[in-house]
Amino acid sequence: MKTNENFLDSKIIANFIIAFALLFTAIYYFNYSEEIEEEVNMVIVNTLQDANNSLAEQEPARK
Numbered sequence: 001m002k003t004n005e006n007f008l009d010s011k012i013i014a015n016f017i018i019a020f021a022l023l024f025t026a027i028y029y030f031n032y033s034e035e036i037e038e039e040v041n042m043v044i045v046n047t048l049q050d051a052n053n054s055l056a057e058q059e060p061a062r063k
Contacts (some may be wrong), residue, residue: 029036
């Protein structure tokens with residue numbers, strides 16, 4: 001019975017570590033959500049602009 005109790009204890013500890021990590025991530029996200037949203041939007045807009053510029057450069061080459 002001793003090994004079974006140790007096994008369950010390690011599972012509980014692992015679950016607490018995962019729960020703490022999720023809680024920490026949620027707190028971090030809520031504290032910095034505006035900055036994260038701005039960064040994500042900037043990356044998406046820049047990617048779309050790069051794709052648009054690439055397509056615009058390819059169009060004259062086809063003609």
